[in-house]
Amino acid sequence: MGIIDGTTGAHGSLMALPENRWDASAVEGASQSDLLLYRSNLLGADLTVTNFGGGNTSAKVMEVDPFTGAEVEILWVKGSGGDLGSMKRDGFATLYQDRLLMLEGKYRGLEHEDEMVGYLPHATFNLNPRAASIDTPLHAYLPFRHVDHMHPDAVIAIAAAKGSEDLTKEIFGAAIGWLPWQRPGFDLGLRLRDYVRDNPGLNGIVLESHGLFTWGDTARGCYENTLAVIRRATECLNARIAAKPAFGGTARSDIAPADRAARAAKLMPLIRARISTVQPKLGHFNDAPEILEFVNSADMQDLAAIGTSCPDHFLRTKIRPLVIDADKALAEDGGAYLDTVLGDYRDFYAGYYARCRRDTSPAMRDANPVVYLVPGVGMVTFAGNKATARIAGEFYVNAINVMRGATALSDYVGLPEQEAFDIEYWLLEEAKLQRMPKPKALAGKVAMITGGAGGIGKACARRFLREGACVVLSDIDADALDAAEAELAGTYSADLVRTVPTDVTSEEAVARSMLAACRAYGGVDILVANAGIAASAPLEETTLDMWRKTFAILSEGYFLAARAVFSQMKTLGGSIVMIGSKNALAASPNASAYCAAKASELHLARCLALEGAAHGIRVNVVNPDAVLSGSKIWTGKWRRERAAAYALREDELEEHYRRRSMLQRNVFPEDIAEAVYFWASDASAKSTGNIINVDAGNAAAFTR
Incomplete structure (x- = not known):
């Protein structure tokens, strides 16, 4: 997917024509309700036919009444909410058709329109919990077995043009009727019924400033009628569009x-x-x-x-x-x-x-x-x-x-x-x-995580996503980023996850990644500086290149990420969380570059806490220790070197760290993510410049 939203390319004004995607072999032997679902999904997935969440479909189906055992006519109609393109069978409301028709006797006129919605649940068939929508009477009162109500751009263009009624007649002849604007509801259902009664032979009706009603005797016939009407409208519009510049012509040239x-x-x-x-x-x-x-x-x-x-x-x-x-x-x-x-x-x-x-x-x-x-x-x-x-x-x-x-x-x-x-x-x-649920704790927030494709980075992303945040993962490993994006987007939502390959030692790359996050979501509220590297060697074997690379990632990389986000956080506040280490507070043998870089990162966080406080920017640190599970830095040389430093086999290292801890417990990425979430959330709104150690207890690393 990548980070960029939107598309670019050459201009083109013509409207696309709908395509007939009906596959008879796919629905051979299907029930009427299954055919309705198939038709609905086809229509809803075609943006030339309707928009996301727009339109509704119905079928009048004979069903066995669970109470009487007799066959009765049931209206299957798209329920309130949902999207035709992705809905399942449970997206349909089911109602007794005869009871819906009896509601005409309860109708007291336009000024009492809304009270009719309260009667719809009384017509529910088979205890279906799906709420019926306000459009239900429009389907119930049309005397056709299958009905589509769509919002195709081509038809709405006719419906929203001056002289809409005359244009409808000019384009469609006597095959399509026209009704003036009216808010959806019970009265409009009656008007549709009366209009088709007085104008026999219609294939559909255009509703002024609203959309299109079409119908058919079968699910496929209804679908093909809907597409034919939209196709006719599109072809006529395209002929007109091609004849003159759109929107009065171009007043401003494109930029790159x-x-x-x-x-x-x-x-x-x-x-x-x-x-x-x-x-x-x-x-x-x-x-x-x-x-x-x-x-x-x-x-x-x-x-x-x-x-x-x-x-x-x-x-x-x-x-x-x-x-x-x-x-x-x-x-x-x-x-x-x-x-x-x-x-x-x-x-x-x-x-x-x-x-x-x-x-x-x-x-x-x-x-x-x-x-x-x-x-x-x-x-x-x-x-x-x-x-x-x-x-x-x-x-x-x-x-x-x-x-x-x-x-x-x-x-x-x-x-x-x-x-x-x-x-x-x-x-x-x-x-x-x-009736909408209360927003989650991080709804509307954007978290950027450097080193986002690793174990701690992904654990933090999952924790944020569960609380409603959007996440932008940056990492130098493009393949691991792609895998992380596929995993997280598949579990949560593609809308909530973006990735951008980034070398945190490059000032330009960090700046580009921050701009990409701003373009994707509008800004960053939470920065988790987590990009990592681990170098282990005795001092005399620590090369200058090793020293500089360690500081470039763990010290300069954190500085660059924080600086890139700091100015825009000044407007709304924010939270910066730096993933430190036990080694920032307690030294380890044969790791001078790593320990010194982590210590500098810790002090950087304290400095930024001082600068950010006046702007509502909080800066805190999480110090993990021995997080072997899922961590990329523990998969190679660092693991071998740490095992050698303690005269252990590599497979003994995790148990060594567990035994070394005061609580005798292993530390996992999810444990670090929980502490990061605390610093990022309003639960810690009154804390800055602080450290949480997540190390299962290490007395040498107690903060002072």
């Missing part, structure tokens, strides 16, 4: 990819520091061709100010983005510029809330932007976690595609402000937010 990446890496911590005072934020950078085409265009400012159209888009991206001038933000007085534009955005958002709020509206949420458009550079998005920040960026790419298509047809039209607010501050959405 490396320069874009460097500017993003410098800009992101400056933004993050100013928007993370209440809740920690993580960033995502993307300079894909479609983003550069938009941010460098003549019409970008005007289009961005209109805001997004589809509810799925602005729920993730806020009603509009903030445009940032990178030249001004990165100038010597750039902090004042960022304070001004962010303050202006917060004022705008507060005004939007004040204008649109209702008596029952939830309190105003975070007023900071989510999406930042940076001409010449690309797009940055920030959210409470990396996945949400990345997905917000993906949704704004959808919005860009919609704006490109809509402006090729006529004019782009955003959702009316009040309608946007009523979706964003919908009480049902608020209830969903309130």
Whole structure:
């Protein structure tokens, strides 16, 4: 995967066409519910069809009622939350179709729309715990066995264009109907039913500023109908897009990819520091061709100010983005510029809330932007976690595609402000937010670990990941880094793990690795200086090269890493943890270079604790001893030399260290990680300049 987020390459404006990926042999003999899952996964995995987490699918299936033993019609429909592309069978809500239809008698009109959601659990089939979504009535009341509701960019472009109804007729003829914007709910379900009753022969319906409904008699027929409608829309749009420059043409030239990446890496911590005072934020950078085409265009400012159209888009991206001038933000007085534009955005958002709020509206949420458009550079998005920040960026790419298509047809039209607010501050959405689990202890934090591919480094990474942090592993061993990334990303999430090969003795390499971490997440909150080497020899056999290399890694390497992170930690505070050694406090025979370097590292930590305290930067040390398990420094010459120093066989060394300890216990990487986590967490918020010995007890290394 590597460290770089986003993509680069030549510009290209045309929308991709959906591909028919149905494989009849893969679903031969499958049940109707399995066919629904197969169809859903195919649709959800195709970004030309719908966005992440967007859209829903359904099938009306005959099932045996567990109570009566009779066959009954059951609506299988994507439940609340989840993603079509990756969902499993348990992602579907199942409800008695007849009970859903009976709910029409309970409906009291638009002003009582939300109360209908409370009736849906009463229609649950077979005690299914999956909650039904607000879109359930839209599927229940359409008189078709299989129904898809998708958010394809090509169709939303038509739905969000001025003259949308006429454009729908022009492009699709009588095969596709059109309904004006209406918030999803029970009433919209009834309107869809009545519309298809009054317009027989339709293959689908375009919902203004929202998306597409399509259907079929079979799962495959429904899937192919959905793709055919999207393909027709895409082909028509591409013909229009090719006829004129997108977004009014180019107003600004590209800069080189490396320069874009460097500017993003410098800009992101400056933004993050100013928007993370209440809740920690993580960033995502993307300079894909479609983003550069938009941010460098003549019409970008005007289009961005209109805001997004589809509810799925602005729920993730806020009603509009903030445009940032990178030249001004990165100038010597750039902090004042960022304070001004962010303050202006917060004022705008507060005004939007004040204008649109209702008596029952939830309190105003975070007023900071989510999406930042940076001409010449690309797009940055920030959210409470990396996945949400990345997905917000993906949704704004959808919005860009919609704006490109809509402006090729006529004019782009955003959702009316009040309608946007009523979706964003919908009480049902608020209830969903309130049900979200409490963030973990290190949520929104970024930890950089030097020597991250070794035993202690990976143990620290696992400990941080369990507490919700993102980790950036640096190591000189690129193969070991790749293996560590595959292991950790597979266990936790690819969003949470980044790697960057780094020689910590190189000033330039350390600086590059820190910029890479900033570009990946927006900054570093925790530094674990852990890169290691071990040299063992009697003094007269200790060469100058051995001495210098040991100090280069264990002393200069720790200095370079700390210096690289120190300036950006000054804005938000942070924690630096140095992995020392028992040898920093208690000397060992035949290891003068190692002991002296570890002692210098210990004193460096104390000096940095003094300098960092005023800025909320804490610097502490963990002193391990005899961590043989998983440690790369114990796999070769060091192990042989330490065994020789104590006149032992190599296989006796671990037992020797255990017996030597006061507690008669072995020390493992996970033990060191626990102490590192303590220093990195708020549990030690009032400690700096301190040492924790994790050595199973060594009286000679008691701190004084």
